Amino acid sequence: MAKRKRSEKIGLPPGSLVHVGEVKKHLPRITVIDYDKDNIEEKEVHEVEECFPFKDKPSVTWITVDGIHDADVIRRIGKHFGFHPLLLEDIMNTEQRPKMEDFGDHIFLVLKRLKYSAGEMKTEQISLIIGHNFVITFQEEEEDIFSNIRERIRKAKGKARGLGSDYLAYYLIDSLVDSYFLVLEKIGENVEELEAELIAEPSTNTIQKINDLKRQLLISRKMVWPIREVVYGLERSESPLIKKTTLIYLRDIYDHTIQIIDNIEVFREMTSGMVDLYLSTMSNRMNEIMKVLTMIGTIFIPLTFITSLYGMNFEFMPELQWKHGYFLVISLMVGITVGMIFYFRKKQWM
Numbered sequence: 001m002a003k004r005k006r007s008e009k010i011g012l013p014p015g016s017l018v019h020v021g022e023v024k025k026h027l028p029r030i031t032v033i034d035y036d037k038d039n040i041e042e043k044e045v046h047e048v049e050e051c052f053p054f055k056d057k058p059s060v061t062w063i064t065v066d067g068i069h070d071a072d073v074i075r076r077i078g079k080h081f082g083f084h085p086l087l088l089e090d091i092m093n094t095e096q097r098p099k100m101e102d103f104g105d106h107i108f109l110v111l112k113r114l115k116y117s118a119g120e121m122k123t124e125q126i127s128l129i130i131g132h133n134f135v136i137t138f139q140e141e142e143e144d145i146f147s148n149i150r151e152r153i154r155k156a157k158g159k160a161r162g163l164g165s166d167y168l169a170y171y172l173i174d175s176l177v178d179s180y181f182l183v184l185e186k187i188g189e190n191v192e193e194l195e196a197e198l199i200a201e202p203s204t205n206t207i208q209k210i211n212d213l214k215r216q217l218l219i220s221r222k223m224v225w226p227i228r229e230v231v232y233g234l235e236r237s238e239s240p241l242i243k244k245t246t247l248i249y250l251r252d253i254y255d256h257t258i259q260i261i262d263n264i265e266v267f268r269e270m271t272s273g274m275v276d277l278y279l280s281t282m283s284n285r286m287n288e289i290m291k292v293l294t295m296i297g298t299i300f301i302p303l304t305f306i307t308s309l310y311g312m313n314f315e316f317m318p319e320l321q322w323k324h325g326y327f328l329v330i331s332l333m334v335g336i337t338v339g340m341i342f343y344f345r346k347k348q349w350m
Contacts, residue, residue: 021094
């Protein structure tokens with residue numbers, strides 16, 4: 001997949017809208033859900049301007065933009081809602097670190113979604129803008145990752161329909177944080193499988209699997225650790241956009257992030273120990289092989305001496321003309337071999 005790099009922005013003035021990330025060809029998909037306690041309106045818009053009338057409605061509006069590669073769409077939304085150019089620039093840059101910025105009449109959040117697919121860890125940037133009566137989400141992929149929240153809003157389940165945009169934002173953040181537990185659950189299964197493989201029969205591919213797992217945990221830590229700061233910033237924010245009734249829910253997310261970070265650190269310690277265990281196991285296997293080869297070599301030393309002794313080309317040697325000499329030597333060699341094996345077993349060397 002082709003990817004536009006940060007280097008393409010070098011030399012451009014601040015606020016220049018350049019997409020940094022995987023190149024997309026499809027048009028952005030924009031959906032709108034407007035609701036209050038009693039009513040709900042949901043539709044997919046084909047022109048950006050169709051979602052503008054929802055800005056000043058007293059109900060709560062959730063606008064979703066799937067696809068951040070079209071600078072014109074991002075620019076028009078930003079112009080109508082009064083967003084700063086640097087905020088729009090950050091939306092289109094998928095290499096942003098999770099963060100929170102308070103612009104007074106709206107709060108900007110950058111979050112990361114973790115996906116575990118086919119043994120690979122992937123990330124997706126999710127940007128949220130929280131206003132007085134609206135929430136706008138921007139995501140890279142055309143995938144409804146918040147379908148469960150949409151369904152609950154449609155069916156008026158939970159508290160979302162009766163509360164404001166700050167609670168909707170909490171709902172979205174909580175859904176992302178909960179998805180991390182699913183990723184960690186898969187990583188935990190991989191850790192257990194690797195441990196069993198290390199003990200049973202490690203191979204040259206095992207160390208590669210360990211390195212891949214360490215890289216996945218590093219990515220997870222890099223994405224999750226700043227989200228703790230984001231949630232803490234929201235919880236401690238004095239913005240009127242975040243109501244006191246929502247703070248207790250944000251504290252719950254904060255607790256979840258701490259738990260996730262603790263799990264990641266435990267897995268990192270375990271994978272670090274796996275490298276030592278792998279090296280120790282391979283060393284023990286090598287020692288066992290050398291032990292067997294040494295015993296075989298030790299058994300053959302006296303046998304080699306006897307054969308080399310009788311291999312000397314002297315005319316007069318004892319038993320050389322004796323008809324039972326060959327069988328005597330063979331019996332002697334067999335006796336020496338059996339005796340040494342018995343001795344090794346007695347000493348528990350084999």
